[in-house]
Amino acid sequence: MRIGLGYDVHRLKTGFPLILGGVQIPFAKGLAGHSDADALTHAFMDALLGALGEGDIGSHFPATDPAFKGISSLLLLRRVMDLVSQRGYGVVNADAVIVAQAPRLTPHYSAMREKLAPLLGITPERVNIKATTTEGLGFPGRGEGIAAQVVVLLQKNTR
Numbered sequence: 001m002r003i004g005l006g007y008d009v010h011r012l013k014t015g016f017p018l019i020l021g022g023v024q025i026p027f028a029k030g031l032a033g034h035s036d037a038d039a040l041t042h043a044f045m046d047a048l049l050g051a052l053g054e055g056d057i058g059s060h061f062p063a064t065d066p067a068f069k070g071i072s073s074l075l076l077l078r079r080v081m082d083l084v085s086q087r088g089y090g091v092v093n094a095d096a097v098i099v100a101q102a103p104r105l106t107p108h109y110s111a112m113r114e115k116l117a118p119l120l121g122i123t124p125e126r127v128n129i130k131a132t133t134t135e136g137l138g139f140p141g142r143g144e145g146i147a148a149q150v151v152v153l154l155q156k157n158t159r
């Protein structure tokens with residue numbers, strides 16, 4: 001068994017789509033970044049790479065590389081999962097928390113789970129998504145950005 005932790009933050013800006021867990025969420029602002037700035041999917045990738053002892057997404061997919069500009073983070077997650085498989089591991093389960101003052105994310109949990117689970121090779125029931133506000137405190141509370149944290153558990157394939 002190997003455990004990994006991922007954490008990511010992106011800035012909220014007008015004129016960008018809000019994409020979390022591969023799901024576009026209607027909101028006045030979106031997340032800005034080099035890729036599609038999907039902070040939740042980025043946290044999943046960092047958790048997986050962490051469990052493998054493989055550094056972080058910055059070293060695998062450099063923000064300076066034009067190939068990753070505007071790219072769907074789900075495609076990058078697929079590449080990270082290829083690495084997980086190559087190393088002989090599979091995902092047991094994952095748990096995520098999104099830190100955002102707004103919008104309300106509860107209605108989108110199941111869509112995120114349905115998007116992420118097939119990529120992770122597990123059932124949606126094994127990908128828990130939840131969210132919290134910070135009661136107005138700090139950068140998420142002021143609506144300046146959205147953060148995401150993920151833990152994943154990997155298990156060595158016995159086949």
Ligand code: MG
Pocket residue numbers: 008009010033037038039042
């Ligand atoms: Mg990121």
